[in-house]
Amino acid sequence: MTVSAPCAVIDKEGLDALVAALVAEGRTVVGPTVRDGAIVLAELTSADRLPYGWGVELDAGRYRLVPRADGAAFAHSSGPQSWKSFLHPARERLWSADRTPQGDLSFTADDAEPPSYAFLGVRPCDLRAIAIQDRVLTGGRFEDSGYGRRRRRALLIAAECTEPGATCFCVSAGGGPAAGPGYDLALTEVVDGYGHRFLVRVGSEEGARLLAEVPHRSADQVTEAAACGAVDAARGRMGRALPTVDLRTLLGASLAAERWDDVAARCLTCGNCTMVCPTCFCTTTEEVTDLTGDHTERWQRWDSCFDLDFSSLHEGPVRSSGRSRYRQWLTHKLGTWHDQFGSSGCVGCGRCIAWCPAGIDITEEVAALHTELGAETER
Amino acid sequence: MTAVPVPYRVVERRRETADSVTLRLEPVGDALAEFAPGQFAMVHCFGRGEIPLSVSSVQATGGLAHTVRGVGAVSDGLCETRAGDVLGLRGPYGTGWELERARGRDVLVVAGGIGFAPLRPLILRALAEPEAYGRVSVVVGARTPADLISREELERWRTAYTGVTVDWPDTAWRGDVGVVTQVMGRAPFDPGDGWAFVCGPEPMIRATARDLAHLGVPPERIRVSLERNMRCATGHCGHCQLGPVLVCRDGPVVGWDMAEPLLSVREL
Numbered sequence: 001m002t003v004s005a006p007c008a009v010i011d012k013e014g015l016d017a018l019v020a021a022l023v024a025e026g027r028t029v030v031g032p033t034v035r036d037g038a039i040v041l042a043e044l045t046s047a048d049r050l051p052y053g054w055g056v057e058l059d060a061g062r063y064r065l066v067p068r069a070d071g072a073a074f075a076h077s078s079g080p081q082s083w084k085s086f087l088h089p090a091r092e093r094l095w096s097a098d099r100t101p102q103g104d105l106s107f108t109a110d111d112a113e114p115p116s117y118a119f120l121g122v123r124p125c126d127l128r129a130i131a132i133q134d135r136v137l138t139g140g141r142f143e144d145s146g147y148g149r150r151r152r153r154a155l156l157i158a159a160e161c162t163e164p165g166a167t168c169f170c171v172s173a174g175g176g177p178a179a180g181p182g183y184d185l186a187l188t189e190v191v192d193g194y195g196h197r198f199l200v201r202v203g204s205e206e207g208a209r210l211l212a213e214v215p216h217r218s219a220d221q222v223t224e225a226a227a228c229g230a231v232d233a234a235r236g237r238m239g240r241a242l243p244t245v246d247l248r249t250l251l252g253a254s255l256a257a258e259r260w261d262d263v264a265a266r267c268l269t270c271g272n273c274t275m276v277c278p279t280c281f282c283t284t285t286e287e288v289t290d291l292t293g294d295h296t297e298r299w300q301r302w303d304s305c306f307d308l309d310f311s312s313l314h315e316g317p318v319r320s321s322g323r324s325r326y327r328q329w330l331t332h333k334l335g336t337w338h339d340q341f342g343s344s345g346c347v348g349c350g351r352c353i354a355w356c357p358a359g360i361d362i363t364e365e366v367a368a369l370h371t372e373l374g375a376e377t378e379r
Numbered sequence: 380m381t382a383v384p385v386p387y388r389v390v391e392r393r394r395e396t397a398d399s400v401t402l403r404l405e406p407v408g409d410a411l412a413e414f415a416p417g418q419f420a421m422v423h424c425f426g427r428g429e430i431p432l433s434v435s436s437v438q439a440t441g442g443l444a445h446t447v448r449g450v451g452a453v454s455d456g457l458c459e460t461r462a463g464d465v466l467g468l469r470g471p472y473g474t475g476w477e478l479e480r481a482r483g484r485d486v487l488v489v490a491g492g493i494g495f496a497p498l499r500p501l502i503l504r505a506l507a508e509p510e511a512y513g514r515v516s517v518v519v520g521a522r523t524p525a526d527l528i529s530r531e532e533l534e535r536w537r538t539a540y541t542g543v544t545v546d547w548p549d550t551a552w553r554g555d556v557g558v559v560t561q562v563m564g565r566a567p568f569d570p571g572d573g574w575a576f577v578c579g580p581e582p583m584i585r586a587t588a589r590d591l592a593h594l595g596v597p598p599e600r601i602r603v604s605l606e607r608n609m610r611c612a613t614g615h616c617g618h619c620q621l622g623p624v625l626v627c628r629d630g631p632v633v634g635w636d637m638a639e640p641l642l643s644v645r646e647l
Contacts, residue, residue, distance in 0.1 A: 095383045097467065099425060104407070105465045107383040140628065142382070142613035255644050282617030285610045287428040296426045303616070310618060312608055314450035324646035332620065339623030 007219035008200045008211060012047070015073075015187075015198060017214040018157075019047040022118040027155065030086055031120035032079065037065055039079040041086070044120065051076060058165035058239070058350065061359030070191040074121055077165035078349045082278030083119055083126055087150050088133060094146075094285070096297040114150040121159040121187075124179045125170045125349040129278030130156070131182055135341050136281050155206060158183035162230040165350060166239035169363055173242060173348030177234035179203075185211060188227035199227040240350065240363045243370045247344065250370055251335030255327065259368045264323035266358045271304030273352035273360075274329065279345045282310070305329050330365065382613065384423045384467025385411055389460050390442070395528040399448040399493055400458050401435060404466065410441030411468060415475030416500035417604060417632045420445070421612045423467035424456035431472070431609045432457075433497035433631070446496035446528060472612040474632045476501045476602055481574035485513035487566055489559050489587050491520045491579020495528055497604055497631075498578050506536055513573065514539035516566035520559040520583065523547045540566045559583065560590045570595040578604040585642055588635040601635035622647050 033049045050073040057064045093110045137144035161177035179186040184207035188199040274280040284303035289296045311318035337345035386407040393401045414434045423429040430453045436444035449458040521527045542562040544555035607619035607626040619626035
């Protein structure tokens with residue numbers, strides 16, 4: 001089902017009712033809320049906990065909450081977390097094994113039923129990020145079954161972007177502030193002289209069913225025009241942009257570039273960019289045994305290509321220099337991701353810029369590579 | 380359903396060298412799907428972890444063998460197993476050698492050290508059907524005579540040519556001394572038409588494949604088996620990336636046409 005259904009409008013009470021309906025259905029509702037000086041994603045038991053009246057001020061290596069006079073709930077750009085924290089959690093038990101006194105082994109998969117998530121306030125960039133992780137983790141010959149189980153039960157309520165941050169560049173990453181496909185419901189927040197309300201578009205039958213359960217009215221022209229106008233305006237207010245060249249070709253031709261040394265001199269190889277990136281999916285595994293010695297568990301946890309151990313073979317790491325590790329991250333994200341999974345791995349959310357302790361800016365690095373490598377990589 | 384390991388019992392442990400053993404395994408219950416030579420399993424050592432190991436023998440009965448050198452916690456643990464112990468296996472994963480593509484042509488196998496193990500089932504297949512292939516030659520290199528694995532087999536096999544060379548001979552050594560590339564020129568092999576299969580340490584693979592390409596072997600017909608860190612083997616953990624290649628998915632066996640530009644970049 002596409003966006004053929006007519007738009008509706010709900011007000012704040014409608015949003016309250018929406019969250020209440022989801023909670024009543026037994027869903028785990030996750031959405032943005034203010035905690036510890038940031039807008040984080042957390043379980044919401046009511047819409048009251050949304051960050052009404054909070055915006056953010058962003059720059060390279062900088063993230064600050066700022067109050068907003070209009071009381072908007074979704075007028076902030078990406079926070080430190082993304083939805084992968086829930087769909088592809090930082091730690092997950094894969095399976096466990098038990099050894100009998102006779103020495104036989106039995107292996108047990110961790111196939112527990114996951115929560116039925118309802119994600120409220122998924123940004124268009126993050127909607128694309130979820131689609132990218134879907135391709136990586138469920139689109140190949142093998143499926144990451146834990147991810148697949150959580151993902152298939154998840155309901156996605158998008159919030160279109162009307163307030164891009166200074167680190168945002170989704171338009172130049174091939175997306176935009178309007179929600180693309182993949183949502184069940186898409187909200188566009190409007191706050192003006194006619195009140196505080198949300199234009200709602202339906203993206204699935206589940207979304208239509210849900211909308212029918214909450215007080216709503218048919219969309220009026222004023223609200224539609226205001227919503228579309230705000231999203232269109234956001235498109236022109238991106239804080240940053242990637243160069244408009246074929247990035248896959250540029251990054252593919254960049255392996256010997258001098259710029260890698262320049263960025264390596266600033267990069268702390270801390271891995272923050274990979275933790276906050278909504279598409280970075282790499283994991284490692286750990287063996288955890290108990291004191292009896294007859295029970296062992298296989299745990300998966302997030303890993304980062306910036307970690308020295310990431311590429312270790314018994315002779316040592318393949319990528320020991322910071323240069324090679326930053327190069328791996330960026331060439332993968334914008335280049336070889338295409339070869340591996342059929343698209344770019346970047347959605348332009350800007351998190352890696354805001355949360356880099358050294359303020360390294362992916363758009364600036366790509367522009368510098370383009371300048372260095374010149375016109376042979378032009379589109 | 381999560382891919383959990385399937386129990387396999389160690390039915391025989393044979394010491395190959397001071398630091399490597401061959402474990403012959405039989406499924407405790409249901410067997411995994413049949414492995415092709417060149418493919419690998421994720422082998423779990425209880426309480427230690429899991430590592431990728433190519434098969435060094437494939438039996439029609441579902442049994443298989445892994446030859447493992449102890450270089451870390453898991454491989455040391457595997458080397459210490461005894462007949463009767465149970466391991467967990469997942470697989471088969473990755474690409475195989477695809478020996479059948481070489482039907483009717485000369486076959487040249489070049490192995491370095493423990494890299495001989497993944498090539499062993501390929502050699503057995505080729506020798507089992509002598510009429511199906513041209514001349515089958517095997518060139519093996521090792522650090523010392525004591526590091527050669529399957530030495531009796533090498534002497535027994537009826538190949539067109541078998542060359543064995545070591546870096547450091549002992550006093551009893553009467554054979555070649557030096558690297559495999561110095562020996563492989565003696566193998567009867569039509570470079571324009573034959574297929575080469577190469578496995579060993581990465582510098583050995585690079586030197587061997589480069590020399591074979593210089594001899595006129597089309598890079599696509601030089602099949603090499605790559606090694607990278609692997610955690611999942613299912614294309615999800617990101618560890619085994621080599622540029623655009625996910626070694627667990629697109630490899631471990633790839634053509635030199637694909638591998639050459641990637642292995643020539645330092646720290647890729």
